[in-house]
Amino acid sequence: MSALIALAEIVRPHGLRGEVKALLLTDDPGQLAELGECYLWDSASDARSRSRVEQCRVQGRAVILALEGIDSIADAQQAVGRLVAVPQEALAPLPRGTFYASALVGASVVTEDGVLVGEFVGLEAAPGQDLWVVRAGGREHLIPAVAEIVREVNVAARRITIRPPEGLLELATK
Numbered sequence: 001m002s003a004l005i006a007l008a009e010i011v012r013p014h015g016l017r018g019e020v021k022a023l024l025l026t027d028d029p030g031q032l033a034e035l036g037e038c039y040l041w042d043s044a045s046d047a048r049s050r051s052r053v054e055q056c057r058v059q060g061r062a063v064i065l066a067l068e069g070i071d072s073i074a075d076a077q078q079a080v081g082r083l084v085a086v087p088q089e090a091l092a093p094l095p096r097g098t099f100y101a102s103a104l105v106g107a108s109v110v111t112e113d114g115v116l117v118g119e120f121v122g123l124e125a126a127p128g129q130d131l132w133v134v135r136a137g138g139r140e141h142l143i144p145a146v147a148e149i150v151r152e153v154n155v156a157a158r159r160i161t162i163r164p165p166e167g168l169l170e171l172a173t174k
Helices: 073-079
Strands: 004-014 019-024 037-042 047-059 062-067 083-087 108-111 116-124 131-136 139-144 150-154 159-162
Touching (some): 004 073, 019 073, 047 083
Parallel strands (some): 108 159
Antiparallel strands (some): 004 083, 019 062, 037 047, 037 083, 047 062, 108 116, 131 139, 150 159
């Protein structure tokens, strides 16, 4: 099976006709509007079902989607937690030095000294900049996605090197 790139995560039903609210995992919501065919993907089990974006409305850092095969609130509730994804080869190539955040999920996050911080699990939108969510055991670290902290991203090696300011790693959620 080809690698999938997640463009949005379904977070809840919207209305009574099967629309869903999804958080954007891309900087370009137009990708979803122009998408057409996609997969509803459970990344944990790698279960995939084909769908099609019938309608897309941007709502801040989220979108309201009408998806083929999701026609009721019950269908929409079943889709919560699924990722709206496409095969990597279906997307336009990215400029050098850029990457899809979903391609980093599972990557090791280490300090410049080689100390393992945890595993990259996703992004969280924040007013100043995005925050990278890094999980270590039962704790989550929120790492600002800025060049002063994120020193190197090696997609091929699935490794992210950071230079955290003093005290950042002591601040953890959960």
